[in-house]
Amino acid sequence: PIMEILVQLISLDGAISRYDTLNNFPRVLQLLGFDADTSEKAIQRLSDGIDGLPTTLDDVASTTQRIAGMTGDLDGAVDTTLALNNAFLASGSSSADAQRGLEQYVQMLSKGEVDLQSFRSLQETMPIALNQVAESFGMTGASAQNDLYDALKEGDVTFAEFNDKLIELSNN
Secondary structure, eight states, rough: HHHHHHHHHHHHHHHHHHHHHHHHHHHHHTTOOOOOHHHHHHHHHHHHHHHHHHOHHHHHHHHHHHHHHSSSHHHHHHHHHHHHHHHHTTOOOHHHHHHHHHHHHHHHHHHHHHHHHHHHHHHOOOOOHHHHHHHHHHSSSTHHHHHHHHHHHSSSSHHHHHHHHHHHHHOO
């Protein structure tokens, strides 16, 4: 009986958290300048995008808010968030590793440029996605990820192009 009660409490806590996210997400985004209809569509896309996955709606909503606040592009923020989530899951990252990779990614996205320490975090947390992105830019073999870093560092591939390619590959 005690275990059943604990499971019910955990389930209830999750439901309350999801309810709070669904209510607060549009309000926060309205403060960032997005209308209610756009915000509601975004939270629905996020919810649909993580359906059946271990990711929580709170996590993806928070990430989307951060990215949308930086870029001013809510649709792009949703796309990036879902692509990153898929990249971390495909690479088998733990929640802690995914959070670490996410932080580094968002920092690079905000600056629009890559740095070695942040890129190394991505290599550790989403290596499969990095290989796919590198390959899509024509970089293959054992040095593909390092070649991608060099291309990003030199500006041959912009971080925006990298982000767009990550989204494209995630959607395919």
